[in-house]
Amino acid sequence: MVLADNTLLVYWVDAFCDRPFCGNPAVVVPQADGLSEAQMQQIAREVNCSETAFVLQPTLPEADFRLRWFTPTQEVNLCGHATVAALHALAREGRFNLHPGVTEILYIETRSGVLKVLVDCKTDRPWIWLTLPECKFERIPADLARQLAAALGLPERSLSEPVADTLNRDVLVSVPHLHQLQSLTPDMAALTHLGKERGWRGFGVFTRETVEPDRDVHVRFFAPQSGILEDPVTGSVSGPIALLLRQSGESKDPERDLWRFEQGDGLNRAGRLLVELHGETPKLGGQAVTVLRGELYL
Template structure:
């Protein structure tokens, strides 16, 4: 017997840009209750965005909701722009957090705090890294070969993995980062980024680019999880000030702006603008 179709509230949120359609979109199904893993994956493949999320009931008392985060190819324990976009969608859809000034999201990486600033902008607390430290020589050589640069161009390199598997190379300048023409066929399983500094007095402090061939995403327009891990690394080592701005997405026709700041206790926060661009229902 064919089951009748089910409809759920559905939004698409643009994250990390004050100008709609210039950041990174995330599709949010606001009630994923009783949807199977197969149904969620089918929707995620169909939206064909880097991530589609499903809000479901939390399993712990501290959380306001639990978030399932799916790429077209599988599920992630954590992702940054889906966290901000889903939190905004949940609030926009009438969600009321237990604490007035913050939301607690449960996901595969554990509990993630999202706070609201005085300007209404949302920030998430960077989750703990599951892997850090310098890259091994063999992996570094594969990345620089794929990036088409010499190893001498790399100022520093680090695992900044908070779930997706991120590694990052630090180059000398934003111009060098923007000039990269990576051959991702050489690193098909990689989750890797590059960051470089802008000159003093520029509107942004750094340019970031992130590449996720493992998830089927050649280049991410704006990556919250990468910026979270990199923020922990740079502020923790003194390579960046306690608050800085990142530009991302120029090479894929976007204009993302990401704010990174570190509290006195070392907690790193990643924030950016969020806008609902599509609102309606989805049939599952």
């Protein structure tokens, strides 16, 4: 909702962390009705976060509200960290009965369908659990995998069989060692070309070796074709990675499985999130911190 003096309430929120200046920052516009799509894109470009979230009235009766996500260059179908940031901001405002001591289930209208989210406000900082849509995997042919290895700067022999997920159209690549992941210097022009040519959103490279001993997976995510050279923490890619690890036989429990992810350490934006698998359904869990609340002048 644009105020009479052409100002817009905005929040700057660090998602997937419990202290400021860590995790993945997102700007949230909690009352975006009245903004045009062009204005949303201009705002996302101006604040220059990897994603900006806009909260709008729903168009579907089964949804509580509608959420749109924009990178600095385009609208995207799904974003985990900006969803966590948006629910955190809405809880600060007490909207949708998100008050201290309550647990609320909400349904969000998005370009990826109506998504279920549980917001647990029984702790000082709410826990947000987003149920992600169904995901399957497609093998990447050997000749294309060789191009991918070269673009990522990985020796071909160290590259596991890469796949593309059907949820986000991300490429998922496993490497055996943390030092390999930490030392990656991808050819961004080559990744951009591959991404645009194949219709891929981004490239998630991960390893089971971690910085913190109680974590299960360390991730880096590159999406230059989407205007993001490297994302600090990528919730939407973590669910598919957990599913892929389960299908690879690394699951702890076939019915209920909890995976602890870490990302962003090399960018000095350490982020931590959880993925809980119930069968083949991933639920993404995280917290957030408000860094700034203010007015944007249009």
